[in-house]
Amino acid sequence: MPEQLVDRAAVIAAVEAAAALAMTSWRDGAAPDTRVWSKSNDSPVSDIDMEVDALLKERLTGILPEAAWLSEETADDAARLESRLLWLVDPIDGTRDYVGGRDGWCVSVALVADGQPYFAIMAAPAQQKLWVAAHGEGVTCNGDRLTGSVRQEFAGARVPADELPKIDHDLVTVTKPNSIAMRMTMVACDRADLVATLRWGHEWDVAAAHLVAQEAGAVVTDALGLPLSYNKRDPRDFGLICCAPGIHEAAVQRLEDRARKYMAP
Numbered sequence: 001m002p003e004q005l006v007d008r009a010a011v012i013a014a015v016e017a018a019a020a021l022a023m024t025s026w027r028d029g030a031a032p033d034t035r036v037w038s039k040s041n042d043s044p045v046s047d048i049d050m051e052v053d054a055l056l057k058e059r060l061t062g063i064l065p066e067a068a069w070l071s072e073e074t075a076d077d078a079a080r081l082e083s084r085l086l087w088l089v090d091p092i093d094g095t096r097d098y099v100g101g102r103d104g105w106c107v108s109v110a111l112v113a114d115g116q117p118y119f120a121i122m123a124a125p126a127q128q129k130l131w132v133a134a135h136g137e138g139v140t141c142n143g144d145r146l147t148g149s150v151r152q153e154f155a156g157a158r159v160p161a162d163e164l165p166k167i168d169h170d171l172v173t174v175t176k177p178n179s180i181a182m183r184m185t186m187v188a189c190d191r192a193d194l195v196a197t198l199r200w201g202h203e204w205d206v207a208a209a210h211l212v213a214q215e216a217g218a219v220v221t222d223a224l225g226l227p228l229s230y231n232k233r234d235p236r237d238f239g240l241i242c243c244a245p246g247i248h249e250a251a252v253q254r255l256e257d258r259a260r261k262y263m264a265p
Contacts, residue, residue, distance in 0.1 A: 005085070005118060006064050006111055012121055012132060014059035018052045019107045019123035019130075022092060026126060029101040036099050044095045049073050052091035052107060060087050060109070067111065070235060072204045078233075086112040086231045088207040094179025103127050104177025110207035115229040117211035122181060131185060131212045139188060139215035148216035149193040149243070154250035157193040157243070160186055168254070184209035184242045188216035194243040194251055198223055198262050203235040209242075219245050223259040225252035238263055 025034040025048045036046045053073040061069060064087070068080035071089040080086055087109065092098050094105030103126035110120040113135075122131040131146075133139035139146050151157055159168075160176040160183040174192055177183060184206065186192035207230055210220045221227060223239020225248070239259055241251050 005113060006067075008119060008132075008134070010063045011060065011109070011111070011119065012130075014056060014063065015107055015109050015121040015123050016130070017059065018056050018091065018109075019125040021055055022048055022052050022098070022107060023125045024048075026098060027101050028103070028126070031101065032099055044099050045073070046092075046095065046099060048098075049092050049095060053089065056087075056089055056091060056107075056109065060089070064111070068231075070204060070231070072202065076235070080231060081233060083231075084114050088112050088117075088204050088230060090181070090204040090208075093181045093205060094177060097178035100178075102178070104182050105179050106182055108179075108181045108204070108208040110211060110230075112207060112230045115231055117207050117214075117230065120208035120211040122185065122208050122212060124182060124185075131188070131208075133208075133211040133215045135211065135215075137215070139212050141185075141189060146188050146212075146216040147190065148188045148213060148218045149190045150217070150246065151193040151244040152246035154247045154254070157247055158191070159194050159196070160192050180205050180240070181209035184213045184218075184220070187218045187242050187244070188213045194247060195240065196223070196243075196251060196255060197240045198238075198255065198258055200236050200238055201240060203230050203232070203237070206240060213242050217245065218242055219248040221248070221252075223255055225249075225256075 034048045067085035068083035090108040097104040106124040120133045155170040
C-alpha cells in the first residue's frame with residue numbers, strides 16, 4: 001500500500017474543525033442547543049449531525065477528490081463501488097450520549113483503501129481526546145502511542161456494558177459509552193478487553209475505530225470471527241468482536257451459537 005495517500009495534517013484539521021462545531025451545541029449534563037428528532041429506526045439525529053456531516057464532506061472531498069463518500073447522514077451513492085478509495089464517516093457516533101449531555105460520543109472518520117481502513121481520525125471533544133491511526137504505523141491518543149489490552153484469560157475480561165446475560169457472568173462490566181467506536185477505543189487504550197455486539201451494524205460505525213484498535217494490537221472481526229471489509233454494496237456486517245488477541249478465539253466460541261441464532265431467517 002502506498003506510504004501516503006492523503007495529506008494527513010489536513011484531514012486531522014478537518015476533523016478537529018468538525019469536533020469544534022459539534023461542541024458549540026453540546027451541553028454537559030443537559031439537552032443540546034440544537035433541534036433533535038428521531039429517524040425511521042427510532043435512533044436520534046440532530047441538526048448538528050447534519051452540519052458536521054456537511055462540513056466534513058466539503059473539507060474531506062476537497063482534500064482527496066478521487067475518494068468516494070459514505071456517511072450515516074448522506075444518501076448512499078452506488079458510484080462509490082467503483083472507487084478504490086472511500087471516506088467513511090459518522091459525523092456524531094453516539095448521538096444518544098450527545099443529546100443526553102453525556103461525553104461518550106465522537107466524530108469518526110476513516111479513509112478506506114481497497115476495502116480496508118488506511119488512515120483514521122476519531123475526535124471525542126467532550127473528553128478532550130483525539131486518536132490518529134495509520135495502517136502499519138500504530139495509533140496515538142493526544143500524541144501518546146497506544147498499546148491495547150493483552151489479556152490472555154477470557155474469564156474476568158472487562159466489557160463495556162450496562163449489564164451482561166447470565167451466561168456471561170464470568171466477565172466484568174466497565175463503564176459503557178453509547179458510541180460503539182468509543183467502546184472500541186477502550187480496548188485500544190487498555191481500559192477494556194472485549195467489545196462484542198450481536199446485531200447488524202453499519203461500516204461507518206466502526207471503520208475508524210477498527211484501525212485505531214487494530215493498530216493498538218487488538219483483533220477486530222464480525223461476530224463469527226470473520227474479517228471485516230469495507231465499501232461493500234450492502235455496507236453492513238453482523239456483529240462485532242474487538243478484543244485482545246489472546247481471548248479472540250474464546251470470544252468467538254462464546255458468541256457463535258447466539259450469533260447463528262440471531263442470523264437465522
